Amino acid sequence: ETGVTQTPRHLVMGMTNKKSLKCEQHLGHNAMYWYKQSAKKPLELMFVYNFKEQTENNSVPSRFSPECPNSSHLFLHLHTLQPEDSALYLCASSQDWSGRSRTGELFFGEGSRLTVL
C-alpha cells in the first residue's frame, strides 16, 4: 500500500444512519486533512490534524465528527446527515504545516463519494 487510501469509495446512507469514513496514509506524514467537494462549489477545508491534534475546524456542523487516533489514520464519523451533505469527501496528508521548511504540499486520497438519501 502506498500513498493515501480512503474507504469506502462509495457510501449511501439514510438521514438517520451512522457511518464512518476512513483514511490511512503510508507516507510518514504528520498532518492530515478532510476536504468536502460538492458539485459546482470550491473545495472546502473541514478539519486539519497536526501531530494528532486538531488545529482547524472550519465551522463544520457537529453531525461531522473527526477522529485522529495516530498520525497515520483519520476518520470522519457521520450521523444524522442531510441530503445537502452528499459530496466527495477527500482526505489528504502533508509532512506537517509548521515551520519555514515545510511547503505544505498535499497528497490526496481518491475520495469517498457520499450520497445521503
Added chain:
Amino acid sequence: AQSVTQLDSQVPVFEEAPVELRCNYSSSVSVYLFWYVQYPNQGLQLLLKYLSGSTLVKGINGFEAEFNKSQTSFHLRKPSVHISDTAEYFCAVRPLSGNTPLVFGKGTRLSVIA
C-alpha cells in the same frame, strides 16, 4: 490572507491544440504555488509546484507553468493536449511561513475535444 482566482471555469479545446489555464493569486507575503489535476471520480494529483529558483516549472504529462511575481500569476500551459487531459485543474498557494494550509482556486474544467 491568501486568495486564488482561476479566471476560467471551463476551457474547451481541440485535441493537439495548445492550452493555457490561468491562475492569479493575492498575497502580501511570498508564496509556494501548486497546480493539481483531478480526473473523474478521483482525488487530486500534483501536476507541478513552484518553490523557488527558475520561474518556469515543468511538471508531469507535458505540462509547465510560469511564475510571474509582478503579475502575481502562475498560468499552466501545454503545447499539445490529448483527450486524456480532460480533467479539473486546481491552482493553489501557501505562504512560505506560518501555519496555514493550501488555499485552492475554484478549479478549471478542461475539456479536450476530438
